[in-house]
Amino acid sequence: MAKFAATTLTYKMEPHERACFYVTAKSAGEKMAFYFAVQSGGSFDVDYDVMGPKGNEILSSTKERQGDFVFSAPDPGEHSFCFSNKMSTFTEKVIDFDITAEHEQGISSPVAQELAKKEEIKKDIKPLEECITRLSDTLGGVQKHQKYFRTRENRNFDTVKSTQNRIFWFGTLEAFSLVVMGVFQVFIIQTFFMKSGKARV
Known part of the structure; x- marks a missing residue:
């Protein structure tokens, strides 16, 4: 298990190997960025864990292909970023990774460059x-x-349909009433003449 100064690296891990890299936070709450991606080997996955200065676990996962994290250092001191290839019996892994801390202004890492580019792009756009x-x-x-006009259209269409139905049924009722009144009048007149004929005889 080797101890390295953290920066942008490409590291080849042997089967069953565990490798740790370290960066120091000068104060609690300092922002730390951690990025990695498995470039080759097996299923392109690796186990990793990030531990604080007091041995407390900050990040941990198994069989991950890549990760991109930003977190605040819980305490000042040395933080360990470890990769494990213990699950592989024969396969070596090639990992690109980048670890940066807020105070590391001299390191020109892809993450820092990318953040700077994003800020410039944000200003431009x-x-x-x-x-x-x-x-x-x-x-x-x-x-x-x-939506408002569609609602109005639907409501007006419903009103028109309702009015059409009312007109239809009112017209039908009116026609039926006229027929009934006509038949009734004919019946009354016929009855009147029949009674008048009987009275003369």
Whole structure:
């Protein structure tokens, strides 16, 4: 088990090997970044664990292909970042990893460079983000209006259908009433003339 100063490395692990790398946090709460990716070997997986200065476990997992973590150091002191290839009987693993601490300003690691690039990109695309936000808000308003008009359309369509049904049934009832009244009038007139004929005889 070797002790190394932590930085960006590519490390080849032999079968059954456990390798640890160390970085020192100068104060509690210091931000630490830990990234790794298995580049070759077996199922491209490895066990890892991160331990604090007092032996407390911070991160741990088995058979992981890659990981990207940022955490606050619980205590000042030396933190260990260990990889284990004990599950492999014959296969060696090649691991790319990067460990950085907040105070390590001289290390130009891919993680630090990537963060710097992201900050620069954020500054450059801020006007674009604001424009997209405004456009998103406008589209949201348009969608709300569409939903409102669709609701109004559905309600008006239901009102029209209800009115059409009422007109149909009212017209049907009116026609039926006219027929009934006509038949009744014919019956009354026929009865009147029949009674009048009998009275004359």
